[in-house]
Amino acid sequence: MSMKAIYIQGKYLKNPEEMKVETIPIPEPNKDQVLINVKAVGANFFDYLQIQGKFQVKPEVPFTPGSELSGVVVKVGDSVTKFKVGDKVFGSIPWGAYAEYAVSEVSNLIKMPDTLTFEQAAGIHITYPTGYTALVLRAKLQPGETVLVLAAAGGVGMAAVQIAKALGATVIAAVGSESKFEVCKEMGADHTINYSEKGWVNKVMKLTNGKGVDVIYDPVGNLREAFKCIAYHGRALVVGFAGGVYEKFMTVHILNKSASILGVVYNSYLRGENGSTDTESEVWKGILDIIAKGSVKPIVFKTKYIGLERTADALNAIVNRQTYGKAVVIPTPSQSKI
Numbered sequence: 001m002s003m004k005a006i007y008i009q010g011k012y013l014k015n016p017e018e019m020k021v022e023t024i025p026i027p028e029p030n031k032d033q034v035l036i037n038v039k040a041v042g043a044n045f046f047d048y049l050q051i052q053g054k055f056q057v058k059p060e061v062p063f064t065p066g067s068e069l070s071g072v073v074v075k076v077g078d079s080v081t082k083f084k085v086g087d088k089v090f091g092s093i094p095w096g097a098y099a100e101y102a103v104s105e106v107s108n109l110i111k112m113p114d115t116l117t118f119e120q121a122a123g124i125h126i127t128y129p130t131g132y133t134a135l136v137l138r139a140k141l142q143p144g145e146t147v148l149v150l151a152a153a154g155g156v157g158m159a160a161v162q163i164a165k166a167l168g169a170t171v172i173a174a175v176g177s178e179s180k181f182e183v184c185k186e187m188g189a190d191h192t193i194n195y196s197e198k199g200w201v202n203k204v205m206k207l208t209n210g211k212g213v214d215v216i217y218d219p220v221g222n223l224r225e226a227f228k229c230i231a232y233h234g235r236a237l238v239v240g241f242a243g244g245v246y247e248k249f250m251t252v253h254i255l256n257k258s259a260s261i262l263g264v265v266y267n268s269y270l271r272g273e274n275g276s277t278d279t280e281s282e283v284w285k286g287i288l289d290i291i292a293k294g295s296v297k298p299i300v301f302k303t304k305y306i307g308l309e310r311t312a313d314a315l316n317a318i319v320n321r322q323t324y325g326k327a328v329v330i331p332t333p334s335q336s337k338i
Contacts, residue, residue, distance in 0.1 A: 002023050003023070003100040003101045004023060004331070004332075005064045006019050006020070006021060006022075006064055006098035006099065007020065007024055007064055008051060008065065010061060011061060012051065012053035012061065014052065016311070017312050019051065021309055027096070027103045028103070029103045031080075032077050032080065032105060032106060034075065034076045034080055034089075034103070034109070035103055036069065036072065036103070037101055038070075038100060038102050039072065039122075040069065040071070040121070040329070040331075041066050041068065041122055041331065042122040042123035042326050042327075043314040043318060044068060044155070050095065057095065063096070064096045064098055064102075065096075066102075066311075067097055068091075068122055068124075069093070070088070070089065070112065071102075071118070073085055073087045073088075083106065083109065087111060089109045089110065089112060090110055090118075090121035090122060090124065091104060091110055092125040093105075093108055098311050098329065098331070100331050113288060113292065119330075120300060121298075123155055123300065123325070123328060128159045128287050128296075129287065131156065132163055132283050133283055134217060135163055135164055135237075138235075138264055139235045141164065141167055141169055141215055143167065143168030144168060144169070144170070145170070146171075146213045146214050146231075147171050147217060148172045148174060148216045149161050149164065149171060149172070150195065150218045150222050151174070151176070151219055152184050152187075152189065153173070153180040153324035154318075154324070154325075155327075156219040156240065157173075160239075161184065162187055165189075165295070166290040172192075173189035174200070174226075175193075175194065176196045176321060177196070178194050180324055183299065183325065201226070201229045204229040212231035213230060213234060214231050215234065215236075216235075216237060217239060218240075223238060223261070227254075227259070232257050233257075233259065235262055237264055238262065299326070300325055300327075301317075301324055301326060301328070303317070305328065305330065306330045307330070307331070310329060314328075314329050
């Protein structure tokens with residue numbers, strides 16, 4: 001049996017336009033895995049890095065890229081008891097998602113809530129636990145505190161905005177274009193600012209009556225500037241470097257505000273490096289609870305990328321900062337009405 005998939009052969013690529021859809025064998029799950037009929041794939045910036053061989057998870061060529069997905073279980077390994085054929089699931093795998101079928105370890109999957117569509121579910125397995133881990137476990141966010149979310153209209157930022165609001169915080173959404181203000185408001189942001197304009201830090205200080213923000217959530221690498229508006233005893237969360245810049249930082253600024261800078265790597269919790277093996281279940285219980293209450297609703301980018309041939313378009317849109325929420329690829333055109 002064969003399937004369609006993005007298949008990278010020979011060498012890593014220079015850009016998404018070089019990706020090709022090929023016909024390859026459907027993978028066979030081992031005794032601890034399941035086979036999924038992929039309904040939707042969440043496109044990520046790190047997919048762009050992975051096809052170039054620049055991401056931490058670096059598969060050997062040939063391979064199929066893509067991590068976040070949702071779909072229906074069509075085959076289970078002999079040792080699998082958690083899922084059965086027909087179950088709707090979502091999750092993330094190291095690579096292999098940009099395909100009509102994919103195999104996954106059971107531990108990488110979660111049963112889909114009835115309140116989510118396949119498109120919505122395809123984009124939450126990485127972004128939402130990262131946001132929850134950062135805000136709840138690392139920053140210890142409290143109701144009534146103020147959070148500044150950088151790149152708030154992106155998948156990672158949007159998750160943080162919604163989670164922070166669900167936890168009772170005041171949220172200032174920072175984006176690079178005023179065209180993204182409306183979607184930030186739809187997500188529940190209390191205030192929006194354009195951080196590509198001069199003087200944006202002063203605007204944040206005015207919004208907080210001169211106090212500054214209690215928590216900064218930075219997935220892009222703009223902490224040096226954002227730190228100017230942190231409150232005393234504030235916490236700055238370093239979530240990523242999507243802007244491609246590793247910043248140098250003056251530690252005197254940390255001292256002057258008695259502030260903390262906290263790194264966030266959700267995978268370290270999955271590996272038990274924090275001393276607990278229960279963190280993943282704790283995080284997902286919290287996320288699924290606020291989803292069930294309707295406090296969080298994953299937002300999918302308006303452009304539908306139907307067919308694996310549109311994968312390059314989705315990745316380029318992310319790289320060029322033309323998206324909001326989650327850009328999603330539908331592998332099979334016949335599944336576009338899901």
